Amino acid sequence: MTKIKDVAERAGVSTATVSRVLGNKPYVRDEVRARVMQAVEELNYRPNLVARSLRAQRSNTIGLIVADIRNPFFTDISRAVEDTAYSQDFSVFLCNTDEDPEKEALYIDLMRDENVAGVILAPTRKTAKNFTKMRLGYPTVVIDRSVPINDSSKHDLILIDNQDAAYRLTTHLIENGYKNIAGLFGKDSYTGKERHRGFIKALKENKMAIPDEYVRFVPSKKAAGCAAAQELFELKSPPDALLTTNSLFTAGVLEAAQESSLSIPADIALAGFDDAPWTTLVEPKITVIAQPTMEIGRSATELLLNRISEPDLLARKITLQGKLIARQSSASQV
Amino acid sequence: MTKIKDVAERAGVSTATVSRVLGNKPYVRDEVRARVMQAVEELNYRPNLVARSLRAQRSNTIGLIVADIRNPFFTDISRAVEDTAYSQDFSVFLCNTDEDPEKEALYIDLMRDENVAGVILAPTRKTAKNFTKMRLGYPTVVIDRSVPINDSSKHDLILIDNQDAAYRLTTHLIENGYKNIAGLFGKDSYTGKERHRGFIKALKENKMAIPDEYVRFVPSKKAAGCAAAQELFELKSPPDALLTTNSLFTAGVLEAAQESSLSIPADIALAGFDDAPWTTLVEPKITVIAQPTMEIGRSATELLLNRISEPDLLARKITLQGKLIARQSSASQV
DNA sequence: CATTTTTCTGAAATCGTTTACAATGCTTTC
DNA sequence: GAAAGCATTGTAAACGATTTCAGAAAAATG
Numbered sequence: 186m187t188k189i190k191d192v193a194e195r196a197g198v199s200t201a202t203v204s205r206v207l208g209n210k211p212y213v214r215d216e217v218r219a220r221v222m223q224a225v226e227e228l229n230y231r232p233n234l235v236a237r238s239l240r241a242q243r244s245n246t247i248g249l250i251v252a253d254i255r256n257p258f259f260t261d262i263s264r265a266v267e268d269t270a271y272s273q274d275f276s277v278f279l280c281n282t283d284e285d286p287e288k289e290a291l292y293i294d295l296m297r298d299e300n301v302a303g304v305i306l307a308p309t310r311k312t313a314k315n316f317t318k319m320r321l322g323y324p325t326v327v328i329d330r331s332v333p334i335n336d337s338s339k340h341d342l343i344l345i346d347n348q349d350a351a352y353r354l355t356t357h358l359i360e361n362g363y364k365n366i367a368g369l370f371g372k373d374s375y376t377g378k379e380r381h382r383g384f385i386k387a388l389k390e391n392k393m394a395i396p397d398e399y400v401r402f403v404p405s406k407k408a409a410g411c412a413a414a415q416e417l418f419e420l421k422s423p424p425d426a427l428l429t430t431n432s433l434f435t436a437g438v439l440e441a442a443q444e445s446s447l448s449i450p451a452d453i454a455l456a457g458f459d460d461a462p463w464t465t466l467v468e469p470k471i472t473v474i475a476q477p478t479m480e481i482g483r484s485a486t487e488l489l490l491n492r493i494s495e496p497d498l499l500a501r502k503i504t505l506q507g508k509l510i511a512r513q514s515s516a517s518q519v
Numbered sequence: 520m521t522k523i524k525d526v527a528e529r530a531g532v533s534t535a536t537v538s539r540v541l542g543n544k545p546y547v548r549d550e551v552r553a554r555v556m557q558a559v560e561e562l563n564y565r566p567n568l569v570a571r572s573l574r575a576q577r578s579n580t581i582g583l584i585v586a587d588i589r590n591p592f593f594t595d596i597s598r599a600v601e602d603t604a605y606s607q608d609f610s611v612f613l614c615n616t617d618e619d620p621e622k623e624a625l626y627i628d629l630m631r632d633e634n635v636a637g638v639i640l641a642p643t644r645k646t647a648k649n650f651t652k653m654r655l656g657y658p659t660v661v662i663d664r665s666v667p668i669n670d671s672s673k674h675d676l677i678l679i680d681n682q683d684a685a686y687r688l689t690t691h692l693i694e695n696g697y698k699n700i701a702g703l704f705g706k707d708s709y710t711g712k713e714r715h716r717g718f719i720k721a722l723k724e725n726k727m728a729i730p731d732e733y734v735r736f737v738p739s740k741k742a743a744g745c746a747a748a749q750e751l752f753e754l755k756s757p758p759d760a761l762l763t764t765n766s767l768f769t770a771g772v773l774e775a776a777q778e779s780s781l782s783i784p785a786d787i788a789l790a791g792f793d794d795a796p797w798t799t800l801v802e803p804k805i806t807v808i809a810q811p812t813m814e815i816g817r818s819a820t821e822l823l824l825n826r827i828s829e830p831d832l833l834a835r836k837i838t839l840q841g842k843l844i845a846r847q848s849s850a851s852q853v
Numbered sequence: 854c855a856t857t858t859t860t861c862t863g864a865a866a867t868c869g870t871t872t873a874c875a876a877t878g879c880t881t882t883c
Numbered sequence: 884g885a886a887a888g889c890a891t892t893g894t895a896a897a898c899g900a901t902t903t904c905a906g907a908a909a910a911a912t913g
Contacts, residue, residue: 186656188869199893204871212891234632235578236869239569240898246612246633254588254598264589267615271622276629278580279613281601288605295610298568299580322520407796439800462741463797466773522899533863538901546861570899574868 187228196224207232238300247489248278248296248304250289256405257432257461258478259307262328265482266305273490275302284373284405286311297322303489308332310375316340324492326485330375338500341488343481347376350474350507351383354456355428357472357509359391362518363426363454367399367417369410369434377402380430380458399424403434410437418445418453426450426515429457435464435471455514458507469513477505521562530558541566572634581823582612582630582638584623590739591766591795592812593641596662599816600639607824609636618707618739620645631656637823642666644707650674658826660819664709672834675822677815681710684808684841685717688762688790691806691843693725696852697760697788701733701751703744703768711736714764714792733758737768744771752779752787760784760849763791769798769805789848792841803847811839 193200198217205213206221213221224230238244249266251259267277278301282289286309293312296304303324308316316332325340334342358366368384371377381400388395398420403409410433417424418441429435435457442449449455449469457464460475484503492498527534532551539547540555547555558564572578583600585593601611612635616623620643627646630638637658642650650666659674668676692700702718705711715734722729732754737743744767751758752775763769769791776783783789783803794809818837826832 186869189871190869200870201872201893201895202891205892208871212889214891217891231628231632233573233634233869235569235573235634236898237871238898239567239573239900240869240871242871242898244569254601255594260589260594263613264587264615267588267613271615276633277613279597279601279611281598281605294565298565299610300567300569436796436800443800461797462770463795463800466770466777466797467800468802520899523901524899534900535863535865535902536861539862542901546859548861551861567899570868571901572868573870574899574901576868576901 186233187230188233189230191228192221192224192230195228196221242300244300244302245275246278246299246301247275247486247493248280248292248299248301248306250280250282250292250296250304251307252284252309252405253281254279258329258459258476261478262482262485265479266486269483269486270490273486275486275490282309284309293319293321302493305485305489310373313375324489324496326489326492328481328485331379334500334502336499339492339496339498340500341485341492341498342500342502343485343488343505344502345476345481345505345507347379347507348383348386350458350476350509351380351428351430352387353383353507353509354458354472354474355384355387356391357511358426358428358454358456358515359387359393360517361454361515363515364393365399365422365424366393366426366428367424368401368428368430369413369438370400370402370430371405371434372402374405377405377430384428396422405431405433407433407437407440410434411441412437414438414441415445418442418447424453425518426454426456429455432457432459432461432464435459435461435473439467439471449514450516450518454516454518460510465512469516472512472515473510474507475510476507480505520567521564522567523564525562526555526558526564529562530555576634578634578636579609580612580633580635581609581820581827582614582626582633582635582640584614584616584626584630584638585641586618586643586739587615588613592663592793592810595812596816596819599813600820603817603820604824607820609820609824616643618643627653627655636827639819639823644709647709658823658830660823660826662815662819665713668834668836670833673826673830673832674834675819675826675832676834676836677819677822677839678837679810679815679839679841681713681841682717682720684792684810684843685714685762685764686721687717687841687843688792688806688808689718689721690725691845692760692762692788692790692849693721693727695788695849697849698727699733699756699758700727700760700762701758702735702762702764703747703772704734704736704764705739705768706736708739711739711764718762730756739765739767741767741771741774744768745775746771748772748775749779752776752781758787759852760788760790763789766791766793766795766798769793769795769807773801773805783848784850784852788850788852794844799846803850806846806849807844808841809844810841814839 189200193203280292305326307329313332328343370381401413403413456472458474460473464471523534527537614626639660641663647666662677704715735747737747790806794807798805
């Protein structure tokens, strides 16, 4: 592999000059600059990024730590992150934690060891809780799940207003005439808790009963959603509407409804989070809160790159709104 | 950040010894080893991977270059790759090419610049064609799309038998009584071509006509699939069955059928590639060739790590079978 | 007990860059 | 015409690890 020394020799200059040319530093004569560029060209020289990273103590790599890339929410985000990073000459390390705090801790450390420029992190609940005390050692943007933030915080935050979104989704069901609304919430997730709050708020405001058995906290898996739905269907007074707080749950409920030959929305209405690609393919189409995944990914990356160049920026918090898309699955019962 | 020198001082040894201990090299007294480990512990030392990579000329990072992580096929593969890599202490660079050869070339170079240990690559058609002449400079495993391979090749290949899979899927439609079968194939993809071949073979063997207008090569996008399907539906002699060669097409066709109020399989049967999570949620459930994505990802990573430790291994080619899962969308018309 | 072999350890070179610092020459200024 | 300033370049020291080489100590051999 050709190195900077070869280029220097060929151009008849020192390595320092080559480095200056490549780094677009001032104080190089145009003539020399041209000669160096030509040598670079002729030798097809490409700088070794590892050496650069070591010496300059910075790199053009960022980390993206999420629970599971197969969750469409994270899939879309990661795509947006990668795109935005690419456009600014950054590349992306992908890490799946499976909501396992140990795996997450490992990756958080690994990112430091790899000397990444910064990290976009969707923390597990445990990490979110301890976040303030865990000096990560690199610029960080937290997405999807809230972490404490104060004057001395050096991280940014991008969230959607989960409580509000759940509130609106629930209200939508109420307005469409549903009386007995159950909800499925992610067991180990922060968002689950917040969405639960919005759900409760809407029900209370409308003076509706909230039977304990209608509120289920289960692991964020399709199978868990399916099982929980089955149980709900078999209650002696089953709900007439169901709110799901992620697309895996929605899929599970759909499966359960099929198995029980329940028709949506006649027997049970359905409204959920995340506008997964298939929500308009099924019959009926599913009412959802669409999270602005592209924008989350893009903004997160922009905030991060911004913070990388100015690490001491004050903490910023961006709250985005989910978008309610009403479809057949929650059509009015009147 | 604490470095190896700090550890060495604390343990009262040289940095060389510390390095030996951490690298599990022989020739270190147990007593010394213990002392070093303790110092490591006490200082909470973690080796700088960038420095290690520079000096040792190897790293524990691999690259994964695919067209689009949002394609469920690649989503699943990338998850499997990341998992397998993780279990062997490797981490993964994720790159989306969007089937753009330029973007791909950029990433292929970038991976070298980053000094990755190896790359798993789903090449664009252009790259697949020129593959032999393009000395990548690192161990490579090619997945999903075929590239030439010969005695001196230093890359491995993991494919599914596309022709056979398409042949079986087509035959399945024929056996279920469909007479006028159209097919949607990926325009710029190798797999599209191969699947087309299997499609044709099945039709020929059954002495069925193959009208030109029934064979469509379109870009691998949902919208393109939808549009193509619309056109097919409006032919004066429309097909009674449709074969789609990826899940985006399948989704597009489904949408087109809904818009045209065609019922599946009564008006038109549907069978496609890739068992996307939603294929069992729609009504009717979709008949598919399920590609063994987990196994592809896992095997690719294993082959790669294997080749990283022994770069001169002969080229290996693994062909996996797609699995036909018959569902309602292609139910017999009898 | 002398010699050879083997085990253990450290000094210093190295990986390929960037960058602090010094050195050079050329203008400008008075 | 000397002093000062600025633009331009090179020398050499980092960055933080691994690894070669050689030397010291210990063990094995005759």
